[in-house]
Amino acid sequence: MNFVCPVPSEAYETVTLAHGGGGKVTHRLIQSLLVPAFDNPALAALHDGAVLPWDGEQLAFTTDSYVVRPRFFPGGNIGNLAVHGTVNDLAMCGARPVALSLAFILEEGLPIAELRTIVESVRDACALLDVPVVTGDTKVVERGHGDGVFINTSGVGVVARNLEIAPQRVRPGDVVILSGPIAEHGVAILSVREGLEFETRIESDTAPLWPVVERVLAAGGWDVHALRDATRGGVASALNEIAEASSTGIVLDGAAIPVKDEVRGACELLGLDPLYIANEGRFVAFVAPERAGRVLAAMRSEPVAREARVVGRVVNEHPGTVRMNLAFGGSRVVDMLSGEQLPRIC
């Protein structure tokens, strides 16, 4: 039998850091407060962005705010992260990015030189993708009422007419492909915060995913069912969201999930599970089995996904649940992140 746990109503009286963690508590806030208030099919799809019919085309529209701390970290900063994050949310809808908005909430006292550096990072990230910032906004709050720089980037993009990339299209038999080794963004941020030093400097994986997604779509077309970048809450939460939205089960091969040695070492030291750590340049693709080989080859042709591999499959059993086969035999449930592991990771 198929028991589906009813979504509990919001159990907290005040906002906690966990409400922003991307795991169960965030999920519950969205399901209990936001989805009912704004009941419409685009939002209810719980996609990374909305896809709207637009004069024969399909328009993708997405938004994200960035509050990452520290603002500068190995491999990136809040500026290029904000571009990558929003372009990636569009890409996860199958959308070519067309234009971005850029809205700053600045704290009084921020050095203008630092703002300039961040703006230049935004500019460079946009230039690389040939996506313009077409509209913006700047607000300033008093010292002590913000935290240097918060950025919101929203984006519009276009989805080809012959595509439908959505969690609801995932079905038993689909192959789950992961685009590369995981947990690098979260571990890079945490090492700066905690002043940890490792033999190799661990850098964030922040990167724009549209170029590789473009290849995935060219190779897989209609047989690409869903895409999801594994940001807050990590690969575990991304897969749980898809399992829930598609009412399917997902079986992962634990041994197949790539984690770089130094990242695994850092995670062991810190007592963290890499499956729950945020990535900013990794995604999972759900593809019909007959096209999985071509899609995998297409992914590997782009540097950002050259270590892509098949990590699991979609099954009829345990709908809404992700299970992982363990290297030493047996399997375990991979639940959604509960609570907050790393606040302000993006």
Added chain:
Amino acid sequence: MNFVCPVPSEAYETVTLAHGGGGKVTHRLIQSLLVPAFDNPALAALHDGAVLPWDGEQLAFTTDSYVVRPRFFPGGNIGNLAVHGTVNDLAMCGARPVALSLAFILEEGLPIAELRTIVESVRDACALLDVPVVTGDTKVVERGHGDGVFINTSGVGVVARNLEIAPQRVRPGDVVILSGPIAEHGVAILSVREGLEFETRIESDTAPLWPVVERVLAAGGWDVHALRDATRGGVASALNEIAEASSTGIVLDGAAIPVKDEVRGACELLGLDPLYIANEGRFVAFVAPERAGRVLAAMRSEPVAREARVVGRVVNEHPGTVRMNLAFGGSRVVDMLSGEQLPRIC
């Protein structure tokens, strides 16, 4: 001769509240740091939003963050303000609003009940306009690193093919119509902050402007040249922006500008000029003279603009400058707001 003052480079070393005030300092930040970084025609138009060609249609795209303090004020709250503000920016591009995004930056400790009230205000404001929230984001920052609730709403809308609403279309001879009495939003906010009591409670004018703009466009069509809502920096800054972007002069009739008695009284008490105070439901329209009567009548048919009136005209003289004829004779320059009058007004 036509002297155009070169834009000075950013003279500040740190961000000040004035950078968010919507006046000269904001303008300089945008012109020295942001426009050069993201050089593209849509952004350089310095419109309230971007208008992009989109498969034969025109897509409007805009973003705004809201940091208003207090979050609840007479006549509205940060939730419906965020809907009105973004819908109004779309309307100022001549765009029918199609969809909004909603992104929260919450401070740890915010009562969930308050968040719920704000979400309900967003919902109600959207329902009235029949505009869905189709995508969203929620971030949480630690106590003391935010201020309760910041909201970003971005919006997409569609501009009819036969319209071009842009500051650059303003030309000498155009009639300037103001949609109603000014300065109510700013004075309402300030009275709460300062604990001022007046005989009549002064309420914010926050309101959605698409319904009246729809009538304006139906009545004026191609002869409607530009629209601008008079938010941060007030009517004075809105008119200066248009004068600069169109390289025309604007002459205002000081006696024609409507200000309610209690608002004028409050401004006198506080030493503020109503022309510089933020509005959230007032706009100026620049219309070819032969259609001005029809447009004015159309505006007055909507309650939100029933006190609309002609307040000035566009001239060849003093390009880039707004002058106001005074009731007792003579005239004065109405400059853009310099510095910050009321921080966190929206």
